Amino acid sequence: PTSALDSTSAVALMDVLRDLAMQGKTIITSIHQPLSQIFQSFDQLILLADGKTIFMANIIIHLFYQNTFLFFLG
Structure with a gap:
């Protein structure tokens, strides 16, 4: 839903979705x-x-960026 949006609009849209x-x-x-x-x-x-x-999991930002993400790129 954020493809054609600038970063401010994308964040605003995601805030609305998060509220829902x-x-x-x-x-x-x-x-x-x-x-x-x-x-x-x-x-x-x-x-x-x-x-x-x-891959399916609850998001844990630190672990995802430190470990898992590099695994999937590699």
Whole structure:
């Protein structure tokens, strides 16, 4: 939902989606190259490759960037 938006608008949109999630709504989105501020607003992460789930977990920012992300890039 943030592809054609500037960073300020993207963050504002994600804030609205986060508010809806806090109200008990389920929000599912696909996002490419999110700003770190946007990425931190997600609760769960699912990585797909060739239509299959290759990684699914609750987001723990420090561990993801320190360990897992490099594994998937490598």
